[in-house]
Amino acid sequence: MSVPRHWREIPKRYRLIGSKCSNCGRTYFPPRNVCRECGTTKLEEVKLSETGRIITWSVVHEPPRGFERYVPYVIAIVELDDGTRLMSQITDCEPEELQIGTRVHAVFRKIREEGESGIIYYGYKFKPIK
Amino acid sequence: MRKVAVIAVGYTKVSEHWNLSIRELFTEAALMALNEANIDQIDALYIGNMFSGYCQHQEHLGVLMADYIGLKSPPAVKIEAAGASGGMALREGVQAVASGLHDLVVVGGVEKMTDVLSPDITSALAMATDQEYEAFIGATFVALNAMVKRAYQHKYGVSDELIATLPVHCHEMASKNPYAQHPFKITVEQVLSSPFIAEPLRLLECSPVGDGAAVLMLCPLEKAKNFTDAPIEIAGMGAATDTIALYQRDDLTTFKATIEAAEIAYKMAHIKPDDVDVAEIHDAFSITGIISLEDLGFFEKGKAAEAVSEGQIAPGGKVAVNTFGGLKARGHPVGATGVYQAVEVVKQLRGDAGKNQVDGAEIGLTQNVGGVGGTVTVHIFRRLG
Numbered sequence: 018m019s020v021p022r023h024w025r026e027i028p029k030r031y032r033l034i035g036s037k038c039s040n041c042g043r044t045y046f047p048p049r050n051v052c053r054e055c056g057t058t059k060l061e062e063v064k065l066s067e068t069g070r071i072i073t074w075s076v077v078h079e080p081p082r083g084f085e086r087y088v089p090y091v092i093a094i095v096e097l098d099d100g101t102r103l104m105s106q107i108t109d110c111e112p113e114e115l116q117i118g119t120r121v122h123a124v125f126r127k128i129r130e131e132g133e134s135g136i137i138y139y140g141y142k143f144k145p146i147k
Numbered sequence: 148m149r150k151v152a153v154i155a156v157g158y159t160k161v162s163e164h165w166n167l168s169i170r171e172l173f174t175e176a177a178l179m180a181l182n183e184a185n186i187d188q189i190d191a192l193y194i195g196n197m198f199s200g201y202c203q204h205q206e207h208l209g210v211l212m213a214d215y216i217g218l219k220s221p222p223a224v225k226i227e228a229a230g231a232s233g234g235m236a237l238r239e240g241v242q243a244v245a246s247g248l249h250d251l252v253v254v255g256g257v258e259k260m261t262d263v264l265s266p267d268i269t270s271a272l273a274m275a276t277d278q279e280y281e282a283f284i285g286a287t288f289v290a291l292n293a294m295v296k297r298a299y300q301h302k303y304g305v306s307d308e309l310i311a312t313l314p315v316h317c318h319e320m321a322s323k324n325p326y327a328q329h330p331f332k333i334t335v336e337q338v339l340s341s342p343f344i345a346e347p348l349r350l351l352e353c354s355p356v357g358d359g360a361a362v363l364m365l366c367p368l369e370k371a372k373n374f375t376d377a378p379i380e381i382a383g384m385g386a387a388t389d390t391i392a393l394y395q396r397d398d399l400t401t402f403k404a405t406i407e408a409a410e411i412a413y414k415m416a417h418i419k420p421d422d423v424d425v426a427e428i429h430d431a432f433s434i435t436g437i438i439s440l441e442d443l444g445f446f447e448k449g450k451a452a453e454a455v456s457e458g459q460i461a462p463g464g465k466v467a468v469n470t471f472g473g474l475k476a477r478g479h480p481v482g483a484t485g486v487y488q489a490v491e492v493v494k495q496l497r498g499d500a501g502k503n504q505v506d507g508a509e510i511g512l513t514q515n516v517g518g519v520g521g522t523v524t525v526h527i528f529r530r531l532g
């Protein structure tokens with residue numbers, strides 16, 4: 018991949034920047050230009066919550082390209098405290114500890130490497146609040 | 148709009164066809180259909196395919212296939228909507244005939260998955276998800292469906308044992324069809340002791356990787372008798388979309404696009420779910436099939452797995468489902484699946500479905516899903532009296 022493809026995602030992947038509809042108040046990750054709820058185009062950038070809870074999750078045993086060395090790993094849908102949902106890896110935990118509703122908070126982690134000399138991708142993961 | 152009929156079908160066995168290239172695979176299915184209808188020229192070709200660009204580094208499939216099946220310069224185009232590519236190709240073909248633009252149309256589907264290795268197929272399938280915000284972080288297609296299974300079981304309290312009865316049913320059906328990829332029976336115990344692919348989904352709850360091609364020939368209903376004694380009418384169709392990303396859905400236990408597409412199709416065909424005799428549904432994973440049986444209106448929410456365990460989707464039950472083995476056991480060559488489903492329903496309505504023939508089947512339905520319910524097509528077929 019080219020560097021710009023990842024570079025332009027940095028505000029979202031490093032700092033959880035989303036958008037909020039100034040008409041109905043719904044928040045989105047990633048940011049959108051049109052609100053799915055009310056159809057308005059009046060959305061503003063917003064910093065999303067860094068804490069939330071697990072809605073559902075899976076433990077991946079058969080990885081896609083680039084994730085072979087990380088299996089098994091946990092992927093979850095997280096609902097942030099501001100109501101926004103996103104998908105994230107859940108790190109620093111044993112899968113057995115997790116339940117629907119488990120509280121989690123955002124951490125900054127390496128996501129994967131692109132070969133030996135390619136880009137190293139960083140971004141958010143979430144970990145359980147102990 | 149003109150009424151549209153299916154006048155011929157063609158298909159290959161779903162298998163790991165190591166000896167066949169994607170063009171040879173498609174040619175085999177297409178020639179079978181052209182020969183059946185005794186036609187050598189057509190007006191247009193629509194081909195469902197999801198990832199020939201990834202697996203073969205080959206796009207521009209329309210012209211490649213038209214060229215190799217000997218057609219003289221018809222418009223030909225690939226239609227892509229992930230797992231619903233075949234269903235969407237069928238929809239395009241029906242629209243072309245119904246509108247009066249074309250008379251003889253070939254609708255095909257082809258996928259050649261065994262040209263790449265396992266992690267590549269996992270990556271290719273993940274292209275049906277939101278690449279930047281799901282696949283990027285390591286979410287696989289199986290993992291997304293596994294999250295749906297967990298949410299569904301949490302909400303309705305349905306056991307693994309009950310959900311496993313759907314793949315068992317599909318293998319039972321496939322065991323009587325030599326064109327199925329896995330024509331053998333399995334047990335609930337075997338499903339529950341197979342390894343996890345993405346928890347809580349196990350290997351024997353997931354459709355396999357395979358190669359296949361399927362083809363339908365369409366023409367206006369009023370001209371169908373020129374080509375066949377047993378035309379099958381396409382009596383209704385609907386298609387709908389939802390968010391591409393699973394995490395953006397408010398309810399993870401239902402596919403809204405199935406409900407919407409089915410409603411449109413039932414209305415167009417003037418039927419209710421109870422009128423359907425045979426149905427081919429999109430059981431890419433056990434849970435996908437269970438949810439689809441509910442969203443199509445055959446069973447109440449939370450009750451489909453129990454109904455399956457009671458034999459209600461076997462021939463002779465409430466509605467005969469996946470008599471070709473479904474995605475699980477017929478196989479799921481992704482972009483061809485929607486066309487394979489239609490082939491089986493047409494054969495059932497003709498009374499030509501072999502050992503799984505449902506006596507007197509008059510109305511059939513196919514439901515084809517792209518992504519995790521991001522795109523859904525529903526088609527309804529009717530035998531002419």
Ligand SMILES: [Zn+2]
Nearest residue numbers: 038041052055
């Ligand atoms: Zn809004």
